[in-house]
Amino acid sequence: MTATESIKIEKPPKGASIPAKKGIKKAILGIFKKALETESLDALIIPVKVPETESYAWVLLKDTALLENADPLPPVMTIQGGKVLSDLTKHGKINKNIAAVLRPCETRAAVELFKLKQLHFENISLISIDCPGAIPLSEYLAEPEKSEKSFGNVLDKWDGDDSVREICKTCYRFSLPTLTNAPASDLHIGLSGNTKDDVVLIPVTSKGEKILEKLDLKPESSLQKWETKIKEIKKIKSQRRKEFNHDFKTNISGPEKFTAVFDGCINCHNCQSVCPICYCQQCYFDSATTKLSSEDYFRRAKERGALRFPLDTMLFHLGRMSHMALSCVSCGACEDGLPHVHFRISGLQPRRRADPASIQLYPGNK
Amino acid sequence: MSDVLKIKKPVEEGITEFLKYLLEKNKVNGKFSQLLPKYWEAAKNSEVLPSLRPTCTACEHFVPALADIIVSVAGNKNLTEECSLHLNTSKGEELAQGAPGNKTTEKLNDRELSKLKELRQKEREKLFASVKDKNLGLAGMVKTFAPCLSCHGCRQVCPICFCTLCDFDSKTQEDKPSHYESELQQKGGARIPSGTLYFHTGRMIHMAVSCVNCGMCSDVCPVDIPVATLFSMVGESLQKLFDYLPGKDLEEPAPCETFIENEFAGLGE
Numbered sequence: 001m002t003a004t005e006s007i008k009i010e011k012p013p014k015g016a017s018i019p020a021k022k023g024i025k026k027a028i029l030g031i032f033k034k035a036l037e038t039e040s041l042d043a044l045i046i047p048v049k050v051p052e053t054e055s056y057a058w059v060l061l062k063d064t065a066l067l068e069n070a071d072p073l074p075p076v077m078t079i080q081g082g083k084v085l086s087d088l089t090k091h092g093k094i095n096k097n098i099a100a101v102l103r104p105c106e107t108r109a110a111v112e113l114f115k116l117k118q119l120h121f122e123n124i125s126l127i128s129i130d131c132p133g134a135i136p137l138s139e140y141l142a143e144p145e146k147s148e149k150s151f152g153n154v155l156d157k158w159d160g161d162d163s164v165r166e167i168c169k170t171c172y173r174f175s176l177p178t179l180t181n182a183p184a185s186d187l188h189i190g191l192s193g194n195t196k197d198d199v200v201l202i203p204v205t206s207k208g209e210k211i212l213e214k215l216d217l218k219p220e221s222s223l224q225k226w227e228t229k230i231k232e233i234k235k236i237k238s239q240r241r242k243e244f245n246h247d248f249k250t251n252i253s254g255p256e257k258f259t260a261v262f263d264g265c266i267n268c269h270n271c272q273s274v275c276p277i278c279y280c281q282q283c284y285f286d287s288a289t290t291k292l293s294s295e296d297y298f299r300r301a302k303e304r305g306a307l308r309f310p311l312d313t314m315l316f317h318l319g320r321m322s323h324m325a326l327s328c329v330s331c332g333a334c335e336d337g338l339p340h341v342h343f344r345i346s347g348l349q350p351r352r353r354a355d356p357a358s359i360q361l362y363p364g365n366k
Numbered sequence: 367m368s369d370v371l372k373i374k375k376p377v378e379e380g381i382t383e384f385l386k387y388l389l390e391k392n393k394v395n396g397k398f399s400q401l402l403p404k405y406w407e408a409a410k411n412s413e414v415l416p417s418l419r420p421t422c423t424a425c426e427h428f429v430p431a432l433a434d435i436i437v438s439v440a441g442n443k444n445l446t447e448e449c450s451l452h453l454n455t456s457k458g459e460e461l462a463q464g465a466p467g468n469k470t471t472e473k474l475n476d477r478e479l480s481k482l483k484e485l486r487q488k489e490r491e492k493l494f495a496s497v498k499d500k501n502l503g504l505a506g507m508v509k510t511f512a513p514c515l516s517c518h519g520c521r522q523v524c525p526i527c528f529c530t531l532c533d534f535d536s537k538t539q540e541d542k543p544s545h546y547e548s549e550l551q552q553k554g555g556a557r558i559p560s561g562t563l564y565f566h567t568g569r570m571i572h573m574a575v576s577c578v579n580c581g582m583c584s585d586v587c588p589v590d591i592p593v594a595t596l597f598s599m600v601g602e603s604l605q606k607l608f609d610y611l612p613g614k615d616l617e618e619p620a621p622c623e624t625f626i627e628n629e630f631a632g633l634g635e
Contacts, residue, residue: 087540090540268517268522270586281535282531
């Protein structure tokens with residue numbers, strides 16, 4: 001039995017092409033609506049724009065009216081989708097037939113959480129979608145309209161537009177898992193490489209095949225054009241990642257440069273609380289064990305001549321890294337979760353990242 | 367061999383002058399250094415610097431009444447000429463005994479302090495008015511906290527939130543799948559994670575009476591929720607009910623520590 005309780009199809013031969021004359025998102029939502037109406041699915045987990053706000057929230061829904069504001073691929077990643085699935089099924093399987101619509105790095109986080117026994121996959125199908133990246137959350141919040149527009153451009157061009165997050169620009173696992181050697185989803189939505197007039201639904205496992213069957217959709221369209229485009233983008237992004245890794249390594253090597261990366265850390269541990277893989281109820285670094293007695297503080301201060309507060313910032317980041325880096329899916333949630341400082345004087349940058357490089361220190365699986 | 371910059375001053379003064387040059391010419395600290403002269407100028411002239419954190423522009427309690435030594439800054443016209451340390455307690459006096467400098471007796475500049483306080487009060491009214499209509503009430507709260515990532519950074523950096531394991535991060539607050547199943551049944555949909563508003567209102571109930579309006583919660587928020595303004599506003603009204611100012615008096619018990627049987631007997635009548 002695989003993680004998703006189903007049999008993987010070795011090489012997805014064909015996909016079901018869906019016309020998207022009114023836009024790809026509408027076409028996808030149309031399929032989901034049909035799936036809920038025909039009870040092919042009991043419910044769906046999908047990002048939904050909160051009415052009268054610019055925020056996206058994860059919603060488990062069966063009421064198709066709620067699909068009105070849903071977005072299978074929002075311009076930002078708010079809460080990591082893998083974390084959402086864990087919230088739902090950490091304490092046992094759900095007794096409904098549910099599909100979760102996730103970015104590829106979110107499906108991979110879900111799989112990691114399953115291995116870590118923080119998630120139950122029974123009755124859950126994973127639907128992944130080609131992802132061109134996400135806009136930095138702080139930039140989106142500052143200028144939502146502009147960000148929606150630039151995300152539209154990113155989706156059109158697929159060339160790693162400047163407006164997506166740094167980590168997304170170098171992400172080469174942005175598509176169907178079997179093409180990018182990452183764990184599988186059950187059904188994949190192919191966007192890139194198609195004309196803007198259609199999207200392609202690709203069954204990856206028997207579970208995914210069943211969803212298509214119930215929807216009366218036949219995977220009969222060739223995937224060649226899509227596959228060619230994906231390979232093309234993957235090549236560009238892999239090269240970019242390689243170059244980035246090389247430069248970054250130079251920029252952080254040595255204790256001085258490395259320490260400087262975490263200079264601005266205020267110990268909020270936001271990076272830890274938004275990380276999909278950091279699942280501990282109480283982090284060791286927040287526990288009473290890490291609090292010293294006043295004698296210890298004095299001893300340390302005496303030994304070193306001075307003591308910076310809060311203590312052991314580096315220990316936290318290095319500790320978290322050694323716990324997490326192996327399962328890191330390079331989703332960028334930690335960097336999006338960092339606090340930023342406002343400068344409201346005109347002429348100054350509106351926001352400044354406290355700690356811009358931290359995410360890049362978690363390389364994922366190379 | 368390397369170039370040498372020679373400053374004809376004793377080494378300590380020379381370094382200070384060089385650092386000052388770096389700051390003034392914006393060569394270190396990025397654009398932040400532009401703020402510094404303005405910051406001191408505003409302090410000296412009892413003005414409200416608009417670039418301060420919102421809760422700081424609206425802070426009325428800027429004279430640390432409990433401190434042992436108060437460094438006179440606000441409204442101090444001699445700021446650039448001398449450094450005045452007001453020895454506020456016997457501990458302060460003891461510490462300063464024999465220290466270099468002249469000892470005089472004078473009061474903090476009441477007129478300047480009241481002027482600044484008045485300005486800050488006006489800012490406070492403006493700040494509260496800015497959130498009152500759009501951020502409060504059930505609909506307003508839902509919208510305000512809509513972008514919340516549940517990172518709980520506000521709780522983590524809050525000086526008053528001291529619990530090692532917050533109840534809202536504990537197992538008690540985790541929902542079973544059956545909870546979501548019944549939400550689906552009853553409402554047709556459910557937000558995951560659940561309980562975002564519950565966390566914020568819960569934290570508010572626990573914290574607001576001791577909230578010192580420091581602004582850390584807003585500073586840390588990755589999605590720009592005006593947490594500090596809301597806490598400050600709710601805190602103020604709550605503190606008024608108990609005639610309580612957090613941090614004012616070491617001997618005064620916190621309202622949650624005192625039980626008065628007939629307190630607020632009129633409520634709900």
